Amino acid sequence: MIAGVPELPRNDLLAEQFDLLADLMELEGGDGFRISAYRKAAARIRETPSSVAQLALDGKAKQLQGIGKTIEAKIVEVVDEGEIRALTKRKAEVPAEVATFMRLPGLGPKTARRIWQELGITTAADLKAAAEAQGLRGHAGIGAGTEEKIAAALARPKATEGPRRALLGTTLPKLRAVVEVLREHPASVEVSLAGSARRMRETVRDLDIIATATDAEALVDYFCSLRWVVDVAARGSTKATVVSHDGSRFDLRVVPPESYGNLLQHFTGSKHHNVALREDAVRRGFSVSEYSVTEVESGEEHSFAREEDVYRFLGYDWIPPELRENGGELAAARKGALPALVELGDLRGDLHTHTTWSDGKDPLEEMVASAQARGYAYYAICDHAQRLRGDLLGQQSEQIDALNELITSDKNSAPFRILKGIEVNIRPDGTLDVSEEDLATRDWVVASVHSRFDHNPTERVLGAMESPYVDCIGHVTNRKIGKRTPSPVDVERVIEKALETGTFLEINSQPDRLDLTDLHARAAREAGLKLVIDSDGHEVGALDFVELGVGQARRAWLTKDDVLNTRTWKQIEKLRKKRA
DNA sequence: GCCGTTTTCGGCCCGACTGTTTTCAGTCG
Numbered sequence: 001m002i003a004g005v006p007e008l009p010r011n012d013l014l015a016e017q018f019d020l021l022a023d024l025m026e027l028e029g030g031d032g033f034r035i036s037a038y039r040k041a042a043a044r045i046r047e048t049p050s051s052v053a054q055l056a057l058d059g060k061a062k063q064l065q066g067i068g069k070t071i072e073a074k075i076v077e078v079v080d081e082g083e084i085r086a087l088t089k090r091k092a093e094v095p096a097e098v099a100t101f102m103r104l105p106g107l108g109p110k111t112a113r114r115i116w117q118e119l120g121i122t123t124a125a126d127l128k129a130a131a132e133a134q135g136l137r138g139h140a141g142i143g144a145g146t147e148e149k150i151a152a153a154l155a156r157p158k159a160t161e162g163p164r165r166a167l168l169g170t171t172l173p174k175l176r177a178v179v180e181v182l183r184e185h186p187a188s189v190e191v192s193l194a195g196s197a198r199r200m201r202e203t204v205r206d207l208d209i210i211a212t213a214t215d216a217e218a219l220v221d222y223f224c225s226l227r228w229v230v231d232v233a234a235r236g237s238t239k240a241t242v243v244s245h246d247g248s249r250f251d252l253r254v255v256p257p258e259s260y261g262n263l264l265q266h267f268t269g270s271k272h273h274n275v276a277l278r279e280d281a282v283r284r285g286f287s288v289s290e291y292s293v294t295e296v297e298s299g300e301e302h303s304f305a306r307e308e309d310v311y312r313f314l315g316y317d318w319i320p321p322e323l324r325e326n327g328g329e330l331a332a333a334r335k336g337a338l339p340a341l342v343e344l345g346d347l348r349g350d351l352h353t354h355t356t357w358s359d360g361k362d363p364l365e366e367m368v369a370s371a372q373a374r375g376y377a378y379y380a381i382c383d384h385a386q387r388l389r390g391d392l393l394g395q396q397s398e399q400i401d402a403l404n405e406l407i408t409s410d411k412n413s414a415p416f417r418i419l420k421g422i423e424v425n426i427r428p429d430g431t432l433d434v435s436e437e438d439l440a441t442r443d444w445v446v447a448s449v450h451s452r453f454d455h456n457p458t459e460r461v462l463g464a465m466e467s468p469y470v471d472c473i474g475h476v477t478n479r480k481i482g483k484r485t486p487s488p489v490d491v492e493r494v495i496e497k498a499l500e501t502g503t504f505l506e507i508n509s510q511p512d513r514l515d516l517t518d519l520h521a522r523a524a525r526e527a528g529l530k531l532v533i534d535s536d537g538h539e540v541g542a543l544d545f546v547e548l549g550v551g552q553a554r555r556a557w558l559t560k561d562d563v564l565n566t567r568t569w570k571q572i573e574k575l576r577k578k579r580a
Numbered sequence: 581g582c583c584g585t586t587t588t589c590g591g592c593c594c595g596a597c598t599g600t601t602t603t604c605a606g607t608c609g
Contacts, residue, residue, distance in 0.1 A: 033592060037581035068582050106598080108607050143600055206609085266594095271609070278593040283584080289594055 008053035009078050011045050017084050018042035018071075023099045024090040026109040027116070040066040043272060045075075047327055049523035050492060053079050095122035104153050106146055114140035128154040165203035166248065167481060169511020169548050172197055175207050178226075178250060185222050187215040190260055194267035199321045200551030202481060202514045207250045210264050216254035223252045259291050261304035265311070266290035272326035280330060281314055288314070322554040327522075341554040342533075344547055346566040349378035351421065352446050352474060352506060352534035353543070357396045358383035361539040364399060370540045372407075372416055378569040380421035380444045385434040388422070393438060396420075417569060419443040423474060428452040430463040432470070439469035440579065446506070448474030449487070457487040461494050465503040468579045472532055473498070475508040475515040483512065491520045495527050502577030504564055506532045507556075509549030510542075521556030530564045530575070 022038040025031075044066040045052045055061040056075035062068060067075075074084045094116075101112035101124070118140050121127050131151035136142045142150075175197050182191045188211055192198070195208035213219040216238045224232045224240050231243040238254045255263040266274065267290070278288045287294040292303040293313055304310045308318040316333035320341055323329040332338045354360035355367050362370075364381060371379040381400065388396060400418050407416050421444040425433040432439070432447060439445055447464040449457060457478070464470050476494060477486035498505055505524060508515045513536070516524065524531055533549040535542055553563060560566045564575070 031581085034581050036592080040582080066582070070581060106607070110606060141599090141601075141606085145599065267609095269609085274609095275593055282591095282593070283586095287594080291595090 008051055008057075009082075011048060011052050014052055014075060014078055015042040015046040017078060017087055018045065018074075020099065021084055021087045021090065023102065023109070024087070024094045027094050027098060027102070027113045028090065029113065037066070038071070041071045043326075047325065047519065049519040049526075097123045100124060101127065104150055106149050111141060111146075115142075124154060165205045165482075167511045168197065168200065168202055168204055168551070169545065171204050171207065171248065172548075174244070174248065175209070175250070179209060181226065182209065182211060182219065182223065182252070185219055187213045187218040187222070189213055189257060192264055194264060195269060198268050199270065199324055200548070200555060202518070202548075202552065207248060208267050209250065209252045210260070210267050211252065211254050212257040212260050213254050219254055220252065223250075258305055259303040261307040261310045262292055263290055264307045268307075268321050268324065270325050273324040273329070276326045276330055277314070284315070286314065320554060322551060323557065325555070339557050339559045342550060342558050342560045342563050342566065344550045346560045346563065347376070347533060347546060347550070348568060349376045349380070349419075349565050350535050350537065350543060350546065351380045351419075351444055351472065351532050351565055352382050352423070352508070353380065353421075353537045354383050354423075355381055357381070357392070358387035359538060364396075365403065366540055367537070367543075368403060368407075368418055370543055372413070374543065375414075377415060378417045378419055380419040382421035382423040382444065382446050385422050385424045385438075393422075393441075397441070419569070421446065423448060424470075425450050426460045426464045428455050428460070430456070430460045432464060432467060436467075436469060439467075442469075444471055445469050446472045446474045449478055453478045453484070453487040458490045458493060461489060462497045465494075465497050465501045468577060470503060471576055472504040472506050474506055474536070475510075475513050476505055476520070477515050477517070479513065479515055479517075481512045481514070486515075491516070492523065495520075495524050495529055498524075499527060499529055504530060504532050504576070506534050507549045507552050508536045509533065509545040509547075509552070510536050511545060511548060514548060514552050516552075516556075518552050518555035521553060521558060525556060525558050525562050530562060531558065532564045534565070 018038045019042045022035045022042070025035050044064050048064060052061055053075060056072050057079060061072040061075055077084050098112060098116045101107055101115060102109050115121050115127065119130070121130055128151065130136050131147050131154065134147060136147045136150065137144045175193055179191050179193060182188050191209060191211040194210045195206045196204045197207065211219060220235065220238065220240050224235055224242055228244050229242040230245050233241040233243055233249065239252065241249055241251050243249050253267070281288045281293070285296050287296055292301040293310065294301050302313060304313065311318045311333065316330065317336055317338055319329050319333045319338065322341065329338065350371060353367060355364040356362065357364065360367070360383070368379060383396065397420055400420050404418050407413050420442050422434065422442045423446045426447050426449045427433055428451065447470045449460060461473055461476065464473065476491065477489050478484065479486035505516060507521055521531060531553065533546055533553055535545045537543045537545065564572060
């Protein structure tokens with residue numbers, strides 16, 4: 001933050017205000033379309049990579065889909081006064097905890113409102129007591145069943161918070177294993193992932209699988225009888241939900257083959273994508289459901305076995321699942337202007353990995369062998385500088401030289417080079433923890449913040465990029481999903497400085513990092529910056545994490561050209577900053 | 581409150597499930 005310039009409200013906090021305003025208006029029984037307009041605006045704000053407060057001050061927030069004159073003015077109110085005036089007013093009218101009632105299973109705004117206004121209950125504690133004393137049944141449209149659900153939900157800790165989301169990196173392998181097992185069953189025809197896992201979101205909640213089968217019931221039976229299933233939560237003839245030992249819930253839906261395309265499209269989402277697709281379809285005289293597309297005038301229905309044909313019929317190119325977030329993909333698909341997204345197979349090397357020379361779990365030879373087996377042409381060993389003091393850096397260097405020589409002399413081996421990389425710390429005072437002299441001996445230098453995350457993170461990163469030896473900044477925001485909130489780094493300034501200095505930024509593929517985020521990576525792409533997708537792997541198995549990084553990059557609309565390490569090492573050497 | 585290949589006014593995604601209101605509103609994804 002620059003002295004004298006007040007800090008603008010962050011997008012997520014702005015979005016929260018609009019969501020809360022929508023909740024409170026809904027509880028008061030306000031106009032549903034206005035409420036939904038606020039929610040749409042909140043989603044748009046949350047998914048905008050640059051500061052929406054700044055855009056509003058510049059009069060440009062109106063250009064965002066779903067934000068008009070009135071909402072732009074309300075954003076300016078937040079900048080000026082800290083809160084939307086209408087929100088301040090409604091907070092005085094609606095008791096604070098009533099809005100959390102809506103998040104209990106089975107309760108929506110209407111019932112929450114009646115609990116508050118007809119029964120005078122205003123806190124979760126009072127609601128719990130009333131439910132346990134059976135004082136709710138018979139009132140406010142609540143019967144014994146709903147009352148029991150309320151009591152059970154409130155007995156659980158954090159009942160009024162949303163359900164937890166699991167990391168994609170831990171969930172995807174399990175989900176794929178289930179898909180594979182189902183594919184092998186004789187009754188199955190098509191089996192696919194759906195939901196947020198298919199879209200490669202960094203975290204997932206619903207584990208959805210869609211299938212077609214010659215005998216739906218047989219496939220559902222088989223699914224329910226898999227040996228890791230500890231509980232069958234629901235089971236019908238075409239659909240079941242099972243729970244595994246770690247508490248993951250898997251949904252299988254077996255659908256008719258003739259509408260497999262429609263259903264896969266529907267269950268892949270996102271919700272915002274589907275709503276926008278359907279609104280657009282309505283304007284063109286179609287009605288889209290999960291089963292078919294209906295021509296409103298004639299009533300003629302069209303169902304499709306292939307997802308591509310659903311999009312094509314509606315006038316779009318097929319949209320890769322990673323883009324389906326209502327972030328401009330529909331307009332681009334209509335114009336035939338979707339980017340050709342980067343693919344896992346485009347990566348030619350990994351530029352951030354570790355070995356037992358620092359905190360890695362597998363030795364250098366094994367990491368290198370694994371990289372060769374993946375078909376890489378180069379591979380940077382970036383052990384932590386602080387673990388390579390004294391003679392150790394020289395010793396590691398000798399080992400790399402020897403191994404490179406061995407690989408080169410092997411006539412059966414494809415061209416491959418181990419790069420002498422290093423990961424240096426950006427200290428709290430902004431200096432690097434390695435001398436320029438040592439840095440000059442390395443092929444590739446990653447600089448990262450590993451301590452005092454909240455201490456001037458932006459200035460520290462900007463300073464590190466000034467070094468002629470720093471090629472790439474590691475995990476820019478230092479977040480750990482679900483564990484550590486991102487440092488308050490001004491990513492827009494970091495991107496600007498990266499372009500100015502010729503420094504690259506990484507998409508770190510560790511499942512709990514995925515840092516840069518998809519939004520930041522998209523902003524970087526739009527600014528014209530190339531990004532590195534690397535594993536930050538500390539063991540052989542972790543080299544596979546780049547698939548998650550590629551997913552993140554695809555969600556950020558990155559093409560092969562936008563990713564530095566789709567190039568040869570020679571090309572990278574030409575593109576990077578010149579050393580002093 | 582937003583938006584526009586009919587529209588600056590009059591619309592605003594769609595269907596399934598649930599529980600309870602005996603005919604459907606509310607909730608969910």
